[in-house]
Amino acid sequence: MAHLLKKPLKLALVQLATGADKPANLARARSRVLEASKAGASLIVLPECFNSPYGCQYFPSYAETLQPSPPTKEQSPSFHALSELAVESKSYLLGGSIPEYVETTKKYHNTSLLFSPEGDLLATHRKVHLFDIDIPGKITFRESDVLSPGNKLTLVDIPPYGKIALAICYDIRFPELATIAARKGCFLLLYPGAFNLTTGALHWELQARARAVDNQVYVGLCSPARDMEASYHAWGHSMVVDPNASVMCEAGEKEEIVYAELTGEKIEETRKGIPVYTQRRFDVYPDVSEGRIKFDE
Numbered sequence: 001m002a003h004l005l006k007k008p009l010k011l012a013l014v015q016l017a018t019g020a021d022k023p024a025n026l027a028r029a030r031s032r033v034l035e036a037s038k039a040g041a042s043l044i045v046l047p048e049c050f051n052s053p054y055g056c057q058y059f060p061s062y063a064e065t066l067q068p069s070p071p072t073k074e075q076s077p078s079f080h081a082l083s084e085l086a087v088e089s090k091s092y093l094l095g096g097s098i099p100e101y102v103e104t105t106k107k108y109h110n111t112s113l114l115f116s117p118e119g120d121l122l123a124t125h126r127k128v129h130l131f132d133i134d135i136p137g138k139i140t141f142r143e144s145d146v147l148s149p150g151n152k153l154t155l156v157d158i159p160p161y162g163k164i165a166l167a168i169c170y171d172i173r174f175p176e177l178a179t180i181a182a183r184k185g186c187f188l189l190l191y192p193g194a195f196n197l198t199t200g201a202l203h204w205e206l207q208a209r210a211r212a213v214d215n216q217v218y219v220g221l222c223s224p225a226r227d228m229e230a231s232y233h234a235w236g237h238s239m240v241v242d243p244n245a246s247v248m249c250e251a252g253e254k255e256e257i258v259y260a261e262l263t264g265e266k267i268e269e270t271r272k273g274i275p276v277y278t279q280r281r282f283d284v285y286p287d288v289s290e291g292r293i294k295f296d297e
């Protein structure tokens with residue numbers, strides 16, 4: 001049987017310390033991505049809102065325009081920084097997310113961008129599930145006050161490795177998206193994400209391990225570093241989880257790069273040992289991946 005992951009892949013998650021200065025964020029991202037590439041990573045991930053602070057009050061002033069593609073440097077300095085950096089680092093590079101403004105619709109989105117080692121934009125994913133929560137005395141957050149949701153799943157082929165799925169932070173809480181991506185052949189689910197001190201302690205690792213064990217695939221979560229001077233306190237703890245739901249690597253709270261070696265054999269071995277993958281009873285319940293789904297493959 002052909003492996004879902006056709007060649008071993010070194011994945012790097014850059015838990016970047018971000019601040020209010022966008023050019024400084026981009027410069028910092030550059031030096032950390034080059035460090036990861038020197039360490040042998042061929043897929044490098046930056047966190048959610050890696051070019052800006054995270055918060056509704058920041059989205060409009062940091063937003064960049066991506067259309068028409070490619071945008072000019074004035075429209076999207078982050079697009080060009082990522083594209084050039086992918087070439088320089090000779091890696092697949094996921095710009096975790098940036099605030100995006102769409103002139104035609106006058107809407108803002110939380111959008112991640114994946115570039116090939118040749119610097120081409122392979123995919124964009126707009127956060128599908130917006131982070132609207134209210135835990136009294138702890139945290140209230142309403143992304144939908146400013147942002148609009150994306151309306152598609154994003155599965156991308158990254159030759160010679162195979163297919164990966166892109167989603168952002170709160171998207172991880174919706175297991176249907178992960179299940180569909182896995183059933184469509186993805187070997188890795190990537191979630192740049194900024195959980196916080198309340199929800200991070202509760203659910204960050206649990207969600208990562210749950211999506212992995214449900215689907216017997218690799219899962220990567222990449223957070224900004226924690227900054228207690230910022231208005232939003234990111235959880236940190238970027239991690240890669242293997243298809244058996246074991247944590248392969250985990251960052252602390254500060255800026256750090258964590259690495260994991262992914263192999264197709266590990267997926268096959270996990271699925272052979274506990275063969276839920278082939279034991280599903282779609283005669284009893286429907287296969288969610290067969291429904292009406294909006295894709296960007």
Ligand SMILES: NC(=O)CC(=O)C(=O)O
Nearest residue numbers: 131169170194195196199
């Ligand atoms: N920030 C998010 O989008 C999600 C989050 O913090 C959570 O789900 O918890």
